[in-house]
Amino acid sequence: MKNKNPNIDLEIKQTMNLLDNLPKVHARYGFYDRLHYRMEKENTVVSTVPATPLLKIIRHAITPAIVSAGIIIGVFIGLGVQPTTDNASLETVIETYGISVPGVQNYFNIETN
Amino acid sequence: MSDPEFIKQLQTGNPAAFRRLVEENQDRIVNTCHGFLQNRQDAEDIAQNVFIEAYRSIHRFRGDSKISTWLYRIAVNKSLNHIKVQKRRRIFHSLETIILDNREKEIPDVSDTTELELEKSERIAVLHKAIQSLSNNQKIAITLNKFEELSYQEVANIMGTSLSAVTALINRGKVNLQKKISNFYKKK
Numbered sequence: 001m002k003n004k005n006p007n008i009d010l011e012i013k014q015t016m017n018l019l020d021n022l023p024k025v026h027a028r029y030g031f032y033d034r035l036h037y038r039m040e041k042e043n044t045v046v047s048t049v050p051a052t053p054l055l056k057i058i059r060h061a062i063t064p065a066i067v068s069a070g071i072i073i074g075v076f077i078g079l080g081v082q083p084t085t086d087n088a089s090l091e092t093v094i095e096t097y098g099i100s101v102p103g104v105q106n107y108f109n110i111e112t113n
Numbered sequence: 114m115s116d117p118e119f120i121k122q123l124q125t126g127n128p129a130a131f132r133r134l135v136e137e138n139q140d141r142i143v144n145t146c147h148g149f150l151q152n153r154q155d156a157e158d159i160a161q162n163v164f165i166e167a168y169r170s171i172h173r174f175r176g177d178s179k180i181s182t183w184l185y186r187i188a189v190n191k192s193l194n195h196i197k198v199q200k201r202r203r204i205f206h207s208l209e210t211i212i213l214d215n216r217e218k219e220i221p222d223v224s225d226t227t228e229l230e231l232e233k234s235e236r237i238a239v240l241h242k243a244i245q246s247l248s249n250n251q252k253i254a255i256t257l258n259k260f261e262e263l264s265y266q267e268v269a270n271i272m273g274t275s276l277s278a279v280t281a282l283i284n285r286g287k288v289n290l291q292k293k294i295s296n297f298y299k300k301k
Binding site for chain 1: 148237240260291
């Protein structure tokens with residue numbers, strides 16, 4: 001495919017010749033250090049070991065338990081129910097309901113009159 | 114094939130092995146990414162992404178090809194993805210500049226450049242633009258063969274295709290390049 005203008009042919013030839021003589025680009029000094037810094041910053045600490053079937057089963061079993069516990073805690077907080085173990089509250093319960101469990105008292109070190 | 118002991122070390126997360134992997138391959142990966150992206154900083158960023166991806170998925174590497182072939186594959190995919198994202202961004206950016214007219218133009222420093230060097234870099238820019246406008250497969254084959262000087266067989270291994278397919282891709286690519294370059298100089 002010849003062009004009428006010989007200059008264009010020369011330009012094309014010279015440009016195509018560069019295809020076999022392209023300059024190479026090298027990584028800049030400290031490439032690994034920058035990569036390492038970035039990986040640490042992005043916290044790319046992931047397991048390079050594949051999960052075994054047993055590990056997968058354990059993961060699948062634990063995940064719903066954690067989610068359920070989260071939901072229960074969320075509901076408790078939402079309803080204003082707070083688990084308590086302080087002495088005053090236990091004494092109130094014992095007095096109100098008239099129950100006295102020595103084991104419980106000992107456990108919580110409650111001194112009763 | 115890759116050294117099985119080295120692969121094993123990589124797969125167990127050995128930091129020294131990962132460092133060796135990076136240092137032995139960083140130049141070829143940066144150069145390959147640069148072949149696609151034509152921007153030094155982008156090429157380094159994408160090359161870093163390549164090694165991060167390699168670190169994360171080394172357990173999937175089966176060792177039936179050279180590790181450099183596997184890294185080249187990641188580099189090609191990441192570079193092409195980056196180009197795709199950039200194209201999308203460029204559309205929005207050009208819309209923005211039409212409205213705001215605040216385009217920041219990159220002015221190359223040519224103070225120490227001779228006329229010959231300037232001509233050469235202009236030709237390289239023309240060549241790059243022409244390569245970028247090729248079809249993806251022609252672009253990959255030509256970039257790996259011309260920028261990284263990989264053999265046709267190595268390019269075939271990376272692209273997961275046959276030697277004859279790569280030969281055809283490169284030959285067709287060269288014809289298309291010539292046409293595109295010819296059109297460019299005719300319009301000039």
